[in-house]
Amino acid sequence: MDWASITFGAFLATATIFVLITLALFPVVRRRFLLWLSARTAMIGLMAVMFMSPDIPIGLTEAQVKLIGGIANTLSIAVAGPFLASYIERKYLLDGTRRLLRSVFPIGLILAGIIPLVPHVPGLTNVPETGLLVLIAIIVFGLGKAISLGSRAATFQAVAWSGGIAVGLYLLIYEIVTGVEVDFWTTAVLAALALEFIVTSMGVVDGFMDLRRQRDAALAEVEAATLAIATDPLTGLANRRGLLRHYEESERGRPHGVALIDCDHFKRINDRYGHDVGDEVLVAIGRGLNGENVFAARLGGEEFVVLLYGDDWQSLAERARQRVTSAVIEHVAGLGTSVTASAGIAQLHDGESLASAMKRADRALYAAKDAGRDRSLAMIPFDGSPSGASAPPPLRAIG
Numbered sequence: 001m002d003w004a005s006i007t008f009g010a011f012l013a014t015a016t017i018f019v020l021i022t023l024a025l026f027p028v029v030r031r032r033f034l035l036w037l038s039a040r041t042a043m044i045g046l047m048a049v050m051f052m053s054p055d056i057p058i059g060l061t062e063a064q065v066k067l068i069g070g071i072a073n074t075l076s077i078a079v080a081g082p083f084l085a086s087y088i089e090r091k092y093l094l095d096g097t098r099r100l101l102r103s104v105f106p107i108g109l110i111l112a113g114i115i116p117l118v119p120h121v122p123g124l125t126n127v128p129e130t131g132l133l134v135l136i137a138i139i140v141f142g143l144g145k146a147i148s149l150g151s152r153a154a155t156f157q158a159v160a161w162s163g164g165i166a167v168g169l170y171l172l173i174y175e176i177v178t179g180v181e182v183d184f185w186t187t188a189v190l191a192a193l194a195l196e197f198i199v200t201s202m203g204v205v206d207g208f209m210d211l212r213r214q215r216d217a218a219l220a221e222v223e224a225a226t227l228a229i230a231t232d233p234l235t236g237l238a239n240r241r242g243l244l245r246h247y248e249e250s251e252r253g254r255p256h257g258v259a260l261i262d263c264d265h266f267k268r269i270n271d272r273y274g275h276d277v278g279d280e281v282l283v284a285i286g287r288g289l290n291g292e293n294v295f296a297a298r299l300g301g302e303e304f305v306v307l308l309y310g311d312d313w314q315s316l317a318e319r320a321r322q323r324v325t326s327a328v329i330e331h332v333a334g335l336g337t338s339v340t341a342s343a344g345i346a347q348l349h350d351g352e353s354l355a356s357a358m359k360r361a362d363r364a365l366y367a368a369k370d371a372g373r374d375r376s377l378a379m380i381p382f383d384g385s386p387s388g389a390s391a392p393p394p395l396r397a398i399g
Contacts, residue, residue: 008052011190015045018197022204029208036083037200043076044193052186071112074128077135078108084139087153087203088146089210101142104135111135152210156203163192232298234279235286243297243305247354250295254348257313260361261289261321261343263302264373269337280332281339288327289320296320305358308345317345318376342368345378 019041026034049057050069056062081104088094111131118124143161146154167188230242238246247255263269263285270278282302289296294316295307308316324341344365348357360379368377 007187007190008048011048011194012045014194014197015041015048018201019045031086033083033087034204036079036086037204040076040079040083041197043072043079047072047076048190048193052190067116070115070128074108074112074115074132077132077139078105078112080139081105081108081135081142084142084146084154084157087157087207088142088151089153089207092146092149092151094142094146094149097142097145100138104138107131108135153203153207156199156206160196160199160203163195164189167192232286235283235298237286237289237304238295238297240297240299243295243299243307244354246295246297247307252295252309255295255307255309255313256311257308257317257345257347258354258357258361259306259308259317259320259343259345259376260299260358260365261304261306261317261324261341262365262369263324264340264342264369266302269335269339272337273335277332277335281328281335284328284331285324285339285341287331288323291316291320291323294320305361313347314345314376314378317343317378321376340374342373343376344368345376347379 019038022034022038022041025031026038047069050065050072056065060068081101085098085101088098108131111128114124114131115128118128143154143158147158171185171188230238230245232239232242263281266278266281269281282298285302285304286296286298289304289306293308293310295309297305297307299305306317306320308314310316321341321343325339328335328339342365344361344363344367346357346360346364348354364377364379368375371377
């Protein structure tokens with residue numbers, strides 16, 4: 001069994017799958033580093049075919065294999081710069097370092113163009129190797145800079161490339177000391193490149209998970225901010241903005257009626273017991289207004305509004321008003337005054353706006369206060385008035 005061929009075939013299959021996956025991900029996530037990573041993997045695969053294949057590729061001479069492999073190796077390093085520049089998390093302010101890393105690519109292209117000229121221009125002999133050392137130094141500098149700031153992407157990539165660096169240094173030192181190549185250098189290089197694919201994949205997945213966490217956190221912040229601007233900070237009920245949002249977006253559908261509920265003689269409570277106690281009373285009222293088939297909101301001061309769902313909307317409004325007194329008794333200790341509320345109620349007709357119904361409920365509320373407070377009055381339709389009459393709609397006591 002030819003293990004060398006099997007190992008080499010497995011490596012090429014892995015590299016091909018890696019390229020296809022990264023290219024498939026790009027249209028989904030639109031991250032540029034995926035394209036650079038695909039290009040780097042393709043160049044590594046081409047270099048492996050030229051330098052590590054058990055047999056010389058058909059139709060190529062040994063010199064052509066060396067030339068193509070050298071160009072592929074140079075380009076694999078050239079694309080590593082912009083790959084790293086776009087791979088490092090955007091939250092790190094590394095504009096100068098990113099520009100330096102992007103410069104690796106055009107320099108690498110120039111070096112790749114010089115390689116075919118080396119046999120014909122003696123003065124260029126060491127230029128490609130020297131240039132590659134400079135590019136590698138830039139990449140290592142970029143890695144170190146990003147890691148020092150806490151970049152997880154750079155940390156993963158440093159681990160991914162550590163195998164190739166270690167194997168390269170070992171092979172170089174061994175050849176310098178002994179004067180011969182390591183017998184297993186092909187296997188060692190393939191293992192280092194396989195490590196790069198594996199760890200880079202882990203880093204990419206980790207990066208996507210981090211982006212997802214950031215997205216979820218941002219959405220949570222937006223949701224919290226949206227809730228905050230629609231919520232009364234004292235009572236926790238919806239404010240006017242939250243009321244309108246609920247009315248427009250609620251899955252309950254359209255309410256049957258609306259009630260405006262106002263705490264009777266609230267100024268006396270503030271004057272006698274202080275605003276702290278007054279706030280406690282308002283919080284207690286907010287708790288009392290909540291109930292089944294109703295949605296309560298605070299308009300401001302001691303005035304509240306309740307959307308009423310259900311055919312018994314008038315009874316729902318009266319029960320909510322009556323809960324004000326019991327809620328204050330339950331939640332505000334030591335208050336020697338019985339707290340009552342008045343309510344104005346209006347039916348929400350088909351095609352009528354909430355603002356219009358609230359205006360009618362507000363008139364009913366003022367009428368309830370004029371009638372002695374601690375009661376509910378509802379605006380009711382009346383069809384017996386003469387045409388063009390301007391008399392106000394009649395009122396009906398509830399409860």
